[in-house]
Amino acid sequence: MIAGRYLRARRKEAFISVIASLTMVGVAIGVATLIVVMSVMNGFRAELLTKILGLNGHFTAYPIEREFTDYKETVAALEQIDGVSFAVYFVEGQVLASGQGSSTGVTVRGMDEENLKKLKLLYNAAEQGGWDAWDESKGVAIGYRLAQTLGVSLGDQVQIINPNGAMTPFGSTPQIKSYPVNVIFDLGMVEFDSFFMYMPLEPAQDYFKLTEEVLKPGAELPQAGPLDPPLTNEQLEQYYDRVGQATAAEIFIDDPDNIAVMRQRLQADPSARPLILTDWQQRNETFFSALQVERVVMFTILSMIILVAAFNIISSLIMLVKDKSSDIAVLRTMGATRGSIMRIFSITGTTIGVIGTLSGVVLGLIVAANAEPLRAFVSNTLGVAIFPPEVFFLSSLPSKTDPVEVTVVVLLALGLSFLATLYPAWRAAQYDPVEALRYE
Structure with a gap:
């Protein structure tokens, strides 16, 4: 009181x-x-x-010892490990992208529609266009900030330039190709909306020269005479298989903080091929x-x-x-x-x-x-x-x-x-x- x-x-x-x-x-x-x-x-x-781990996995797996041609089997094996939510494979490279009078460096990722659907953050972020028939589209998806920088919109052509092109007697020539913009996405994070470009997996493998034609097991090419016409592409497909490579795989786990235990499980799995693993804490430690x-x-x-x-x-x-x-x-x-x-x-x-x-x-x-x-x-x-x-x-x-x-x-x-x-x-x-x- x-x-x-x-x-x-x-x-x-x-x-x-x-x-x-x-x-x-x-x-x-x-x-x-x-x-x-x-x-x-x-x-x-x-x-x-959420943004960083929504696109980049908790682990990034890089192949060693041999080329990463068995990426589908590897991802399927990784997804069977206890604690792994899902995994995706992709092709990645650095290029120069050009639009309406403006150019900037971008990171190109090649992914098929099956893997894109696993990345809910990206798949649901399409502001213009859509991911329907993505694998057959032969186009690209870019962030809205990158679209503003290049001065392009849906349906416009984007030219990408890779300095490691074809070899000639005078040296390497840049590889230049144009692709239509099929999707413009908005992830709400400047880094991804400004510097990432996505394209279907097979065009990305072709662009970065990660494919080769391998003769099918047991197949023999017909003996052609000097006056016989060369085999067409359709005919060659009967004898050759197209084998593509992936750059790496992203592994998403149930508990992002359970890095040490999951690293041991991933490395101890006998069915998985040899991989070098880097986790999100290492990549973003600083x-x-x-x-x-x-x-x-x-x-x-x-x-x-x-x-x-x-x-x-x-x-x-x-x-x-x-x-x-x-x-x-x-x-x-x-x-x-x-x-x-x-x-x-x-x-x-x-x-x-x-x-x-x-x-x-x-x-x-x-x-x-x-x-x-x-x-x-x-x-x-x-x-x-x-x-x-x-x-x-x-x-x-x-x-x-x-x-x-x-x-x-x-x-x-x-x-x-x-x-x-x-x-x-x-x-x-x-x-x-x-x-x-x-x-x-």
Whole structure:
């Protein structure tokens, strides 16, 4: 009751009440800022992880010892291993893509429709066109940002140039081919939307010279006379098999964090051919380690806001104790113990911290849940690009609130608020009633 009366200001104590209110606001801002920033960083990491691992497997398997012509059998064997969700094979190469007067380097991946359907993130991201009859389309799929860079749209021709072309007496000549744009996709990640191009598997194998014609087992070519016409392509197909190669395979597992155990299973499988495995943690170790360090540093720095608010609780309580010195003396002469005096001022200061913390939690959760609309509103109002996708890789501001982190923030704020009350409350309990009332 007494602590509550001390929180409600009378006219002559309005200044102390204003300081207490500002302290409460400071705690609320500190808590809300921590929750919002940690939620955005969690969302940023989760979104990047989803996008990166939505297209790139948890493991990338590269063939060794012999050419990767048995890619279908290898993928089928990998998918039978316990813990493997699915696997895909692909052809990959670096080329120069040219459109309407603009050129840029891109990564070309050749995949058939069966494997594309396994990549739900990509398959469902088609904004223009579609993946129907993909294997027979003889076209390409590009991200919408790459389409903007090249100045092309659906149905336009894209020219791709590979420096490792045909060998001539004068050296290697670039290989140049044009393909129509059949699909434009939007993955929401700048890296993939700007630098990846997909084409059907067989055209990609032909373009990167990963095919060869092998004489069918038991087949013998007919002996042609000097005046006989050469065999046509249709006739040659009766005697030769087309054998293509893949560059590598991507393996997707059920638990992305279970890398060590799954590596052992994949390497121990006797039915799988020799492969070199690289996992997503190895490929992105520097990036995600930097994100983790940044989260820890940001949490530490922003915690200082709550610490500053805790110091404000100390200053406001010291002023309150000074102002209530005569009240403390009267209470002591009426039989109040030093413990009672300490409890009064501890409750007063802790109440400031509790109200500020709860207000900050509510504010922080509201802002974190509406991070992207608020970013868009502020960006449109000020005319300034906030969270530009070219820098942060994502086209929107993600947010993911972690209940554990919110609990840690709340406990931190309440703990600092309580600790801030101990010294002023102890000083109040040490007041000598005789000295306090001498000049009253």
